[in-house]
Amino acid sequence: MIEVEGLTVRYGVATALDEVSLEVRDGEMVALIGPNGAGKSTLVNTLFGILRPAAGRVTTTGRLALVPEGRHLFAPLTVDDNLRLGAWRDRKGRDTGPIYELLPELVPLRKRPAGRLSGGQQQMVALGRALMARPDVLVIDEMSLGLAPLVVETLAGHLRDRHAEGLAVLLIEQNARLALDLCSRAYVLEAGRVVAEGPSAELAGSAGVAAAYLGLEA
Amino acid sequence: MTERSERHDRVFWSSLFSSRQDGIRWWWIAGALIVSAVPLLLAPGQLTTFVLLGLSAMAVVGLSLLMGYAGQVSLGQASFTAIGAYTSGLLALHHTPPLLALLAAPIVAALAAAGVGVPILRLRGHQLAFATLALQLILLSVLGDADWAGGAVGLQGLPYLSIGGFELDADLDYAYLVLAGVLLVSLIAHRLVRSRVGRGLRALATGETAAEASGVPVGAYRLLVFAVSAAFAGLAGGIYSFFLGYLAPGSFPVLLSIEYVVMAVVGGLGSIGGALLGAALITVVVQLLTTLATQPGMPSYAPSVLSYAVYALLLIAVVLFVPKGIVPTLRRSS
Amino acid sequence: MAELLQYLVTGVGIGCAYALTGSGLVVIYRVTRVVNFAQGSFAVLAALTVTTLLGAGLPHGLAEILAVLVAGLIGLLCGLVATGKPGTTPQTALIVTLGLGVLAYAVEILFWGDQPRSFAGLAGSTGGVQTHYLLIIGVTAVVLAATALLFARTDLGRALTATAADPYAARIVGIDVLRMGLLAFAVGGALGGLAGVLITPVQQVSFDSDVALVVNGFSAAILGNLTRPALTLAGGLLLGVVQALVGGYLSTSYQSEVALIFMLAVLVARAGRRGVLEAA
Known part of the structure; x- marks a missing residue:
């Protein structure tokens, strides 16, 4: 569905994404978490052809749709x-x-x-x-930002339903708890690099991720 | 901070006419020397072109400053040429000593700019472009209707300029007067660009809010540049009135303002050298084409078609493909 | 009284031409953020094209419609030059359209000379008013209504509005933003062309008539901040009527100033209000 390999994107001399690789398989729901400025929006804009990669490859199969950050x-x-x-x-x-x-x-x-x-x-x-x-794949950028928990829960319910019908989802979130909760796998993006990846449960259990994104003491 | 800037201001004004500072580069002096020999080599018809070129260059140096440093498009620069010309013309016809009438031209043009600048310089982009265009159309219409300005016929029978009993009655005299004018205007512009005002305005061009936040009096600087640029055009207009001896509203059409924009953009906005080159390049090219187009056998409309086409195509090509203009682009690549 | 009616009708008629020119500016500005300085040239080129087509023996009606289509095509070409190069900012595009306006002078003089031209409109008079003015008013009403329907009721119109509202989101859903901009230029060109075709029988046109037209069209459109079609129509009619009244009761020499002073007043007043808001 989505296959990103060694993707590097630069704005002038600044490197926004540095050899990022990730994958969303058929019918899978994957999270991409990370702090502000980690390069998440750059990744979105590259997936949708608005930015051009300096190196690496983006392969998509099937139809892609985006729920952009800020809703637009x-x-x-x-x-x-x-x-x-x-x-x-x-x-x-x-x-x-x-x-x-x-x-x-x-x-x-x-x-x-x-x-x-x-x-x-x-x-x-x-x-x-x-x-x-x-x-076939839905990319959602910062779905929960600025919304009340109840609203977020409704949206998440709709996502689960669509996913149950076979829709693949790439969920890009600052709210790591929500993302790890919804998705089976996750990637952690920091300063333009993927610093951790794996099944959500495993990541939630790892000390570093828990401390940085779930607000738990390490 | 204030003490330092006061000192800087003193240095700024005292250095306007001295070459003590590092600013004046050798090629400027060499260029001025070479150009000053040119009028001696020109035929009478070519001298007229030379004078008109110089007058355009003066107005364009001002416009380039305005567009390059205040980041604004003006489609009304020729209004100030007209104001300068009519000021000199009217004063000279009413028995003011010609030199005094000439000196009044830039002053009145600058005052007019300061007056209209207060309300209209709050406009941006296309709004200012249309506002300056509207002001020029109003000015032309007022001049065309005003009996005191000779109406549509304009002013005729202006005396020659005379300085201390010496009457400038030959084209060659005006060629050197214009040359002096171009030098003066370039020098003032050069100093202005290097001054605190110039640095403040450069900050302005990169981001108005940032400049304002860092204490640059944005409005005042912009008004100053607008007035100075109008003064340059006004001085050109003043010389023009004495050179030709007659004036009419039709001498300063909107198209003249557009020509100035073309010259400024082609040469490179904010660059004095660019303004001079732009004025020279376009005047010479249009003159060559006009010569070509008035050969026997060419249709009567050929000169205007060719000159419009040159303005248009040069403007479009430069804006799209050499967006910084010729001189800044060359300087960067060398 | 009859005099007043006559001034009102001619004023509305001329105002329609301003409203059409202004609407063209609005359509282009909304979608591309470019203020098209060459907007007046579309009118001039269309009007001159009509003279040629009529001279070639085409009947009235057909000649005018063809000329409007030609103006639409010219609009498309202008859009291509002004916005086709990637990365062209609206400010740059404004300068390009300025150049295109001057280029139109060269083309117009080359093909049609520099003397004013005109052609016959609808003959006769109705109730003391030239019938042609009624034709101008009727056609303008129909065309502007159709344009409004295009924007409100068709997916193409929705896509144009969407591009105007949020170009980024338009790209995301797969709308070709550049193509929408070109379409807007074509519609703007046709509206400008229509203004020229309608007004030329009652007002001669020459190559440099474009400045007055674009200035009046801009003045009409500025009332709605270049984005509101209804206010543009109101602005155009208002300008036309005030000009007719000023010309009729005061002096024709003040006519042209009406739009200019109106435009300056609106611009300065709006900038002043913005200044107050910023200070608050």
Whole structure:
């Protein structure tokens, strides 16, 4: 689905990603955790072709969709129009009906301008817009940022459901507890390098990760 | 801090006309010497071109400073040429000694710039571009309707400039007057760029908020550069009025402002050498093409078509492919 | 009274041309953030094209429609030059469109000379007003309504709005931002061309008419900060009517200043308000 090998990305002389390798396999739900400025957004922008790698390889198979950090909805357009544009690449697949079945919370909002919604509602629309592309892999950048725990739990529930139906997910999170909880495997990115990887349970048990990201005493 | 900057200011003003500081490079002196020999070698028609080139160069040095250091697009630089020209022309026609009338030109242009600058310099980018364009259109319309300015016909029968009983009545005289003007303008611009104002404005170009936060009086510096750049154009206008002996609103069309922009951009914004080269290059190219286009057998519209095409294509090509302009690009690569 | 009505109708008619020119600026600005200085040239080129097509024997109607399409194509080309090179900033693109406006002078003089030209519009008069003004008003109403529908009711229009609102998000969902910008330039070109085609029968056009048109169009659009189509229409009509009244009751020599002073006032007032907000 996603295979990143030895990826190096530079902004001028600054190296944002340094020989990063990671993999998301068919139907797998993988977390990428790390502090601010670790290079997570750089990785996203490279996956989606907005940045060009200086070295290394990004291979993707199947359809990729992104729920970007900060949600980036089309503020003046209605929720329904935002959803429709999620399927921009697929002229025949722009019927929004199925999404309202998957995300019933959106039904009462469908005619509202996206810019006027609360953060949680916007995140739901962003998720719906990404699902409109009927992706094989969903990349979610900072889903929980700034949202109330209850809202995050609802979103996480939707993610589990989609994952159960076979959707592969790359979850990029600062909230390591949430990410490790949702995903079976995880990578830890620090200063542009993958410093740890493995099954979530193992990582959560390792002293360094627990201390740095889960707020536990080592 | 304040003491130091005061001292710096004193040094700044006292050094304006001295070459004591490291600023004046040898090639500037060599270039000035070579160029000062040029008028002696030119035919009468070419002398006119030389004078007009120099006048453009003066206005363009100012515009380049404004666009390069204050980061603003002005589509109204020719307004200040017009204001300078009309100031000199009107004063000279009302029996003011010509030299005094000439000196008034840059002063009135600078005052006018300071006056309109207070409200409009708060605008940015395309807003300022359209505002300066609008001001020029208003000025032209007012001049065209004003009886005291001769209306659409303009002012005629201006006297020659005379300095201490010596009357400048030959093209060669004006060639050297313009040369002196270009030197003066370049020197002032050079000092201004090297001064605290110039450093502050460079900081401004890289980030306004940062510059403001570090205590640069952004508004005042920008207004100063706007007024100085207007003064340069005003001085050019003043000389122009005495050189040609007549003026009309049509002598200062919007297209003249655009020509100035083309010259400044092609040479390289914020570079004095660039402004001079841009003015020279475009004037010479257009002159050559005009000569070519007025050969027998060429259609009557050929000169204007060719000159418009040159302005347009040079501007587009330089903006897209040599965005820093010719002189800064050459300097960097050497 | 009849005089007043006449001024109002001619004012609205001329105002329609400003509104069309301004709407073209708005469409282009919203999607690309470029203020297209060559906007007036589309009108001039279209009008001159009509004179040629009519001269070649094409009937009225067809000649005008073809000329508007030509203007759309020219708009597309302008967009390609101004925004096609990767990394071109809106500020750079503004200077490029300035150059394109001057290039249009060369083309126009080469093909059509530097003398003013015109062609016949709708003949006759209705209720003491030249019928052609009514045609201008009717066509403008239909075209602007259709443009509004395009933006509100079609996926293409939604994609244009989306690109204007958030180019990054547009890229993410697979919208080709550059292509949307070019489309906006084409629509802007056609709207500008329509303004020229409609107004030329009542107001001669020459190669340098573009400055007055772009300035009036910009003045109309600035009321809505270059992003609001409805305010642009209102601004255009207001300018047209005030100019007609000033020209009719005061003096035609003050007509051109109306738009200029209006524009300066709006710009300065808005900058002042922004300054106050920043200080607060």
